[in-house]
Amino acid sequence: MCPASVAERALGAAALVLLIMLAGFSATTQARGLSALERQVEAVIRDSWGDLSGQEARRLVQDDTQLDCSRARNQPGPALSEEILSRERARIRYPEGGLRPGDPVMGAELARSGYGGRVGARRPDDPGRANGGNCQACHMLEPRDDAGGTLGPSLAGYGIGRGLDPEALRHLYERIYNPQSQMPCSAMPRFGHNGFLTPEQILDIAAYLLHPDSPVNRTETLREAPADPVRPVAPR
């Protein structure tokens, strides 16, 4: 698993961090004008991941929005926010058959499945099998969902008052396809733009969240959002 590291191979070549300055930069980052520190650390990153190819190599290279949000530490100012919003809006692609609600049952499965996208020699996911959206990792999905995460807002009751209205569907499709078209530097992955979910899968998840009969929107089970199950750390 772990061959002699880059640094072990370079043993004796001191001051690695300070000395590595050269190497081919991607066209994207070169055009953005990286600072000296950024160029040095980018060289360290390339060395530290070694010889990658294809998908694995591409994932390590930042696009413009990833670079902007890294620099802004996810707190873009007004000008950058506008720039990201318009750029990411232009990157949304719509399904060929138009925006129609998909299969809410399939959507429920996709919202829970954390399968897909893991790479490496040990336990890579099968790229032939469908990726899941893994929504539940960060969102509570249903009124009685005790397994959902809290990094994102609870989605229990999300479709109440929205239903399968075409504008609600469009808004949600765009939100999942490219969250940064609505919230610049959002923590949520750009599922459609990054090719992790297909437009059809996004429509399935949207149907699960919006459909009045979906367990997400079952009013008889809806209750007050449970008190945060964890206690915040007292301010120091």
Place this chain on the structure above:
Amino acid sequence: MMKKVLLALPVALAIGVAAHAQPAKDPVLVLEALIGKVDSAYLTQSEQNLMMMADNPALWTMEDGKALFHTPRGPNNVSLESCDFGKGPGVLAGAYTELPRFFADTGRVMDLESRLVHCMMTLQGFPADDPAVRVRDGSNSDHMKLQTYIAAQSSGMPWNPPMKHPLEKAMRDAGEYIFYRRSGTMDFNCATCHTQTGKRVRASVLPNSSIPEEWTKAVSWPAFRVGHDHVRSSQHRVRECYWQMRHAVPIGGSDATIALISYWTDLARGQPAILPDMKR
């Protein structure tokens, strides 16, 4: 789980006997003191782990590590007693909480694992492809045994990675850059999960890197991962985070991994290390 309890029982009985390895300070007491100091959902999330910690299976691993450390081994048939982890040859007390640090003999900033590799190869004469050097994961690996023993000699001591040498500072700063660097098919960075308090990914409460009393537990490796049934290292934590972020894993001991460990240790500065720890 029952099996683990039975396996751990003899360790619990053996603790306190002078001939056996012991952490510098009981990690249970270190953790309990932190819990008394801050109201942290991360620190208290698993009652079972808190109850089990006195019988942490990592204490076995530490015990094995003690024997390995002091036994003459490798082609040169010498022990690791003359290995310098930063506080002088053979000095282990407080050495781990002051890593990563710059070592003049290699001209590099090294973490515990890379320093151990260095000593195994240069002092003991192990070739790089020997399992003692090559196998880095699993409670049965020499690495996890040795790392757990060495680290436990700093239990309860405050994290204090030196920042005097320019390369120590450069590696810490590189780690900060990497921590905030978004990339990949999920657009994630380390900050996605580690800059808020009390948030969960599914059922797991995430540690906040800006709350040192909470963060010290997050960086207290080696720790027994209950879900893995193995003792894991800092390097393993880096690899697993990248794997979960759907990235290829960085090369073990590479500069990016040491840079991240330098940064995350710096964030826990001043707080006591919990070694060995027990995690979900």
